[in-house]
Amino acid sequence: MAQSTGQDLQELRVGVVGIGWAGQQHLKAYDALEGVRIVSLAGMEQELRGTLQAEYAIPNAFSDWSEMLEHGGLDAVSVAVPTFLHAPIAVAALERGLHVLSEKPIARNAAEGQAMVQAARKAGRVLDVAFNHRRRGDIRALKGVIDDGGLGRPYYAKASWLRRSGIPTIGSWFTNPELAGGGPLADIGVHALDYALHLLGEPKVLAVSAATHSELGPQGRGGGRQYSALASSHAFEVEDFASAFMRLEGGGTLLIEASWATYRETDDLLDFTVYGTDGGAELKVQGAPFPPVGQLRVFTDKDGESADYVPPVLPGRAHDAVVEDFVTAVRGGEQVWAGHDGSLALYRARIIDACYQSAREEREVRL
Structure with missing residues (x-):
């Protein structure tokens, strides 16, 4: 992807998977950014999907995220769906060479998060996770x-x-x-x-x-x-x-x-x-x-x-800042992408896993 600045910004084509509250925050944030065009939307709720497609003038809308990825024409995707879908969607998108912004937590557990991070590193693409409250x-x-x-x-x-x-x-x-x-x-x-x-x-x-x-x-x-x-x-x-x-x-x-x-x-x-x-x-x-x-x-x-x-x-600017930081990283080129591989969010997942293990086993767990 060519990198440029100012009026010469190359258009970044994005898709959003998930049309609930979080997905709508991503849509609003992308829509406000210069040089970013929302070209695809995926969500199961037909009426809401149609409403959002019309509101943001999105050319392509799908009920199935896999159809959205198969259709192509994307540089990056946001994943704003139930947690069990984070890993399969993110890995599939990364394997297609797309940059990924996922909602938190990175996945259901650290093993799934690790698969996402490995996919990002193998593809040489950005994997960011939306921790919006640190932007307060x-x-x-x-x-x-x-x-x-x-x-x-x-x-x-x-x-x-x-x-x-x-x-x-x-x-x-x-x-x-x-x-x-x-x-x-x-x-x-x-x-x-x-x-x-x-x-x-x-x-x-x-x-x-x-x-x-x-x-x-x-x-x-x-x-x-x-x-x-x-x-x-x-x-x-x-x-x-x-x-x-x-x-x-x-x-x-x-x-x-x-x-x-x-x-x-x-x-x-x-x-x-x-x-x-x-x-x-x-x-x-x-x-x-x-x-x-x-x-x-x-x-x-x-x-x-x-x-x-x-x-x-x-x-603060919450999801607006999350999405803006993600777009900035994508536009930063390969020298920036390696520093955005999801590893920080993966570390959070490992800690949460250890907490649940500790609660189950009623003992201290060392990481």
């Missing part, structure tokens, strides 16, 4: 504080995404481990794990000790109007709450919590707390993930007196 403005602001040494050396952190009644959708694939890979730990906990390790500078996770609980979902509780286990076409076979304690290289520790259903305050909470040798910080996003800016405070002192402050925060 408040997380970016806190990252700046930590990287500038404002907290000294971080030694403890806690990251959570907690819902009171947030089991996804009646009859959903989310509650079937064969389709989803896990419950809230795999679904939203992977976001908390991602932004926590990102904020801490990507320390190596040495060991995990985790526990999972399935208390409300099997009783048909914990989903409000969106979910009832009694009306579901899938049995509730995943956890509805998980916690994981992680030992980090260098002596630090990290606690991750994720819930779809717990008796707590009504608004969802995404948060991060970190303690360092020279300061600490707290981020709380009440009503997550929708408020563009959460409450961020930094705690430190100067000359023995409190010098706490609230850093300036701009709203």
Whole structure:
């Protein structure tokens, strides 16, 4: 693919597989970028597929993703479908020489994620995974504080995404481990794990000790109007709450919590707390993930007196930034592609796998 800049950008032809909320975020983001044309769309819901095809003037629409790939005419694809389909679609696309942007988690487990990474390396193409919450403005602001040494050396952190009644959708694939890979730990906990390790500078996770609980979902509780286990076409076979304690290289520790259903305050909470040798910080996003800016405070002192402050925060750009970064990587040429092989997302999958193993076996698991 020829590389150019400015008005001479070579058109990037993209396809999107999946037309739910995530797929629609990808469509909107691609549509806003200069030199990018959405040429194919694949999704099973005929009426919605037709609506989106008309809205974005997409020339080709398919009910089957394999037909979309077979039709060709693509440079890159977004994969925004249930987790069990991530690996087969991504590998098939990469084997055709296409660049791939997949929704998180990378796959149901690390073995499938490894197959995706190997396919990307063999094809010499980009494989990115959409971790949109690290693009939040408040997380970016806190990252700046930590990287500038404002907290000294971080030694403890806690990251959570907690819902009171947030089991996804009646009859959903989310509650079937064969389709989803896990419950809230795999679904939203992977976001908390991602932004926590990102904020801490990507320390190596040495060991995990985790526990999972399935208390409300099997009783048909914990989903409000969106979910009832009694009306579901899938049995509730995943956890509805998980916690994981992680030992980090260098002596630090990290606690991750994720819930779809717990008796707590009504608004969802995404948060991060970190303690360092020279300061600490707290981020709380009440009503997550929708408020563009959460409450961020930094705690430190100067000359023995409190010098706490609230850093300036701009709203982040979520999926818009994810898609833009993916397109930038694709346009960066072969010298950039090797650094976008999905390996970071694969590492997240290995940690999540270790957490589930720890919970099953009721012991600490070393990575």
